[in-house]
Amino acid sequence: MASFTLHGIAVSQGIAIGRAHLLAAAALDVKHYLIADDQVEAEIARLKSAIKSVHQELQTIRNELPKDAPPELGAFIDVHSLILSDPMLSEVPLNIIRHRYYNAEWALVTQIDELSAQFDEIEDPYLRERKADIQQVGDRVLKILTGTAVNLPEVGDSGATANIIVVAHDISPADMLQFRDGAFGGFVTDLGGPNSHTAIVARSLDIPAAVGMHNASEMVKQDDLLIIDGDAGVVIVDPSPLVLAQYRARQDRLLRERKKLSRLKKTPAITQDGGYIALLANIELPGDAPAALDAGAVGIGLFRSEFMFMGRAGHLERFPSEDEQFESYKKTLVAMKGRPVTIRTLDVGADKPLDEDEQTALNPALGLRAIRYCLSEPQMFLTQLRAILRASAYGPIKLLVPMLAHAFEIDQTLSMIEQAKQQLRERKQKFDEEIPVGAMIEIPAAALALPMFIKRLDFLSIGTNDLIQYTLAIDRVDHEVAHLYDPLHPAVLFLLSSVIGQGRKAGIPVSVCGEMAGDTKWTRLLLGMGLQEFSMHPAQLLSVKYEILNSDLRLLEPQVKKVLRATEPAAVTAGMAQLQALVSEPEVREVKVASARKR
Structure with missing residues (x-):
């Protein structure tokens, strides 16, 4: 062949x-036929039995999950169990059988297709891809109905x-x-x-x-x-x-x-000229913390709290309770063993609806989301703030607020944090009175009006994904325009260097927690801009650390200035090539590792 x-x-x-x-896939070859009136109850019972079997199957898998299994697996199996319990999947297909007389398989596939179409309309790339979870859960039920099963080869000794x-x-x-x-x-x-x-x-x-x-x-x-x-x-x-x-x-x-990279886990991230760089991890669930520690992260630079708020269709309460959130944050702190944890407040909204029946905004990316959504739901926001504050009694927490753009938004947020603190004082519950509060810099307006952020807040974290997207008016997951998404656009480089430079000048910590932080193509560029804190997926940390250990800021900074002065794409590309050439990429050198340890 x-x-x-x-x-x-x-x-x-x-x-x-x-x-x-x-x-x-079981759904690829599903029979479609109409049933007689006297077959309806039997078909409904068949679908209910299949759903019950999958519930038991998922629970068994969850209970038998090995201790060394990645934490993501347990969390995703829990999500699949919640999806299976949702009436949209467990009840609506039964009604389709009752009213349209579809056979069980056809009814289930019909509803899965309907839900998938709804998810296609969601703008947020992470949530849009959650339609795959609905399809996967449906596929498990279909395999029970059709008598097929996942058939993987046995693992021999x-x-x-x-x-x-x-x-x-x-x-x-x-x-x-x-x-x-x-x-x-x-x-x-x-x-x-x-x-x-x-x-x-x-x-x-x-x-x-x-x-x-x-x-x-x-x-x-x-x-x-x-x-x-x-x-x-x-x-x-x-x-x-x-x-x-x-x-x-x-x-x-x-x-x-x-x-050889694995030998760098306990090595401090120190440049060849002695500059210390903090490497932190991005996580989504408390169970992710051990992987961050194992990779050598010195803390959590981004805890995405919204994952506790999603997939709650089977819960009595729309939002997680204060105690539920508190236990999750506390568990993360305990797992990080005294290292700092930066918790981002709820980042959902028009493009990340918590409810199936919520109306999608005309332009979700520019709608009621992140801090705008939180300020429109003050009781929910106060509940989350109290939970975060209570957890701060058990370890160092930094509170990060997404999508701020206006001075009044910052002031209103700080006022609500103070209100949450006062509520805890009245309850006589402990918390860190001096908890640092920072802002995500992901809107160009925020980057261009940075002094009002520096005046009011304790630290800044650049979300490069959205900053690039908003600066260039490009949805990078839209295949029609994705090729225009360009981290090296002069406007993007200007905003990045400006935020990092102003933060350093004011003595306020600045980190990058977007995808650029974990991509080694940009490590030297960000170092040369003066960045001292990178936050990324744990799996990316050692590769970035290697780049740092083999970098000399004295060489990088003058070359990065040349890149920033360039206005033509060819000149930017040539400048980046020269920047990469400043440091060779041999195998990890034990001499450098040893010298870094001495420092």
């Missing part, structure tokens, strides 16, 4: 080489399955438990994006993966030899002997470099 290449989205780095094992690459239309976090312990080399899916659960779990398991391949499950045949280039998001089917040899050599080199 002739070799060919498939292109998708790179979500988990590395090289995987192995034989394809195809997983068929010899570890022979390590060269198997799973190819599927999509795969659920629960099924991904079978990827543990290096049993499988990697996986390829038709669906998914950089924020899909598939991608997140792939990174946490450190398995090479490529998603968003569209029709890979149709084009790849069982036992085809595959190469996954996780860095490029490319899958090579039936490679030539020469290409295979090149990738095997590259795979061996990456494994050697990764082993």
Whole structure:
């Protein structure tokens, strides 16, 4: 068979080489037929039984989750259980059977398609990709109804399955438990994006993966030899002997470099000229904290609190209670063993509806979201503030507020924090009276009016994803304009350097917690701008640390100034190339590691 290449989205780095094992989606071959009136109750009972079986199946998987399993797996299985309990999935298909006389499979697929269409309208990329969870839950129910099941090869004692690459239309976090312990080399899916659960779990398991391949499950045949280039998001089917040899050599080199990188976990991130850089982690759940510590993070630079507020359709209360939130924040602090934790207040709104029946704004990205939403729900906001403040009695917390743009928003937020403090004083509950309060700088107006932020707040955190998106008026997940999303646009570089420079001049800490912080392409650029705090996914931390250990600020700063002065794309690109060339990229040098430890 002739070799060919498939292109998708790179979500988990590395090289995987192995034989394809195809997983068929149950929804792809569902029978559609109408039932008689006297068959309705039997069909309803069949669907209810299938849903109950999946509930039990998920609970069993959750209970038997190994202690060393990535925390994301347990959290995602919980999300799937909540989705299964939602009336939109557990009740509406039953009504479709009653009123339209569809068979159980057809009724379920009809409702899944309807919910998927609703999620397609959501602007936020993370939430839009949550439709995959609904489809995965539905697929599990369909497999019970149709008598099919996930059929993965047995993992033998010899570890022979390590060269198997799973190819599927999509795969659920629960099924991904079978990827543990290096049993499988990697996986390829038709669906998914950089924020899909598939991608997140792939990174946490450190398995090479490529998603968003569209029709890979149709084009790849069982036992085809595959190469996954996780860095490029490319899958090579039936490679030539020469290409295979090149990738095997590259795979061996990456494994050697990764082993050497792991030696840097306890090494301080110090540049060659003695500058200390703080490397922190972005997390979404308390269970993520151990992975941050294991990667060598000196703290949490971004705790995305909104994940506690989502998927609550089966709960009596619309929002999590104060005690529920407090326990979550406290658990994170305890897990971080005295290291600082930056908690971002609720970042949802028009593009991240908490309820299915909420109306989507005409332009969600510019609508009632983040702090605007919180200020419109004062009791909910006060509840979260009290929970965060109470947790501050158990360790160092920094309170981060997203999407601030106006002085009155800052003042109103600070007033509500003071109100929450007073409520706790009246209850005689302990908290950190001097808890630092900071702002996400993600709107160009905030970056351009920074003095009013510096005057009122204790620290700043740049959200590069939204800052770039708003500066360039580009939705980077819209394939029609995604090519225009450019971190090196002169306007973006100006805003970044301006915020970092003004913060340093005023003596106020500035961090970057967007994707630029974890991408080694931008490490030297940000260092040369004067950035001293980077916050990223734990899996990215060691690679960034390596860049820092091999950087000299005395060389970087003059070259970055040249890049910032450039106004033409070609000049910016040439300046970046010279910046990268200032420091070679050999293997990790033990001499540098040793000298960094001495410092």
